[in-house]
Amino acid sequence: MRDQYRIKRRIATIPINAGGFNTIDIPRGYDYESIHMRIVGGVQVTGAATSVRAESPCQAVARAELIIDGRTTAFSAPFWYACLGNIGRALTDASARATTPPSGVGVATYQVEAIGVIDLAYTEGERPKDSNLRTSGMSLFQLRVTFGNPAELFVGGTIVFSNLNLEVYTCEVVERPDAQGNFTTPFMFRKVSFQEVAVPTTNANQEIRVPAGNLISKVTVRTEGNVTAGEPTTGVLNGAQLTSGIDVRLALTGGQIRAMNNSDYGLVTPGYYVLDVLSKGRSPRLLSEAWDVQGQAEPKVLLDIVGGANVRAQVVTEEFIPAQKAA
DSSP states (O other), X not given: OOEEEEEEEEEEEEEOOTTOXXXXXXXXXXXXXXXXXXXXXXXXXXXXXXXXXXXXXXXXXXXXXXXXXXXXXXXXXXXXXXXXXXXXXXXXXXXXXXXXXXXXXXXXXXXXXXXXXXXXXOTTBSOGGGGOEEOTTOSOEEEEEEEOOGGGGEESSEEEEEEEEEEEEEEEEEEEOOXXXXXXXXXXXXXXXXXXXXXXXXXXXXXXXXXXXXXXXXXXXXXXXXXXXXXXXXXXXXXXXXXXXXXXXXXXXHHHHHHHHHHXXXXXXXXXXXXXXXXXXBSOBOGGGSEEOTTOXXXXXXXXXXXXXXXXXXXXXXXXXXXXXXX
């Protein structure tokens, strides 16, 4: 009989430098379920702002990337996706503390916080362990973070970071071999990738190609900019489809997607649309039912979207790669 236990440990605390980046070496050896990130510290307003942005302070980390052996990217997405967009966790439940934004816009220093999780295990699945990330054979495992600018947390104003840090900590599984010396083997590799397009004019068939060759579980669309540049909004997406030729896995209006998201997950941030082909309420998802695009050349998201000078659509694709292909 095999035995396993879980360890949770701190990896690093690094200062958030406006417009800069940092690379953090992650320890190797065990199976990773998740890597946690926490933005915490102060934001100083030296010239009064107009308002606090909806996702603040997520903008302090523009993007997080998890890189294996210097060449394979397991995760690449903005912090909002790991935080407010992480529907697999309870971060967006009514009582959760996903973000603590600045409490005002006047001249002062405000304490803020945002909690994000890079999940490697498929927490919504029947057996999350099946996609744990095994690091024992890796030569390099790194988290690369790109920082945003203080002004992105507010509309208007003069802003600086004041002792604002990013904390990184992990959840790992240590497995002991069975009597024959064998270990279980995760058979799926979870990969998250990000795309962004500007939509200056209205388009009923705005095409965004998503990765082909693997199994897609969900595509998250974030729309922004029809009212305030950079702000997520529900005012521009009329509808969306997941399609590859005649294979159409989802075709709903924007309102129907958000209503279904509400039924499946509860609260979802305005402007976020989760195109989840596996969701069935709170019941566990089955990766065997994922959208198989291994033999399809052009899987895509089609958006019926109202364009504008500041309108953008961001697309985050979650896919699973069978272990024999990912090796």
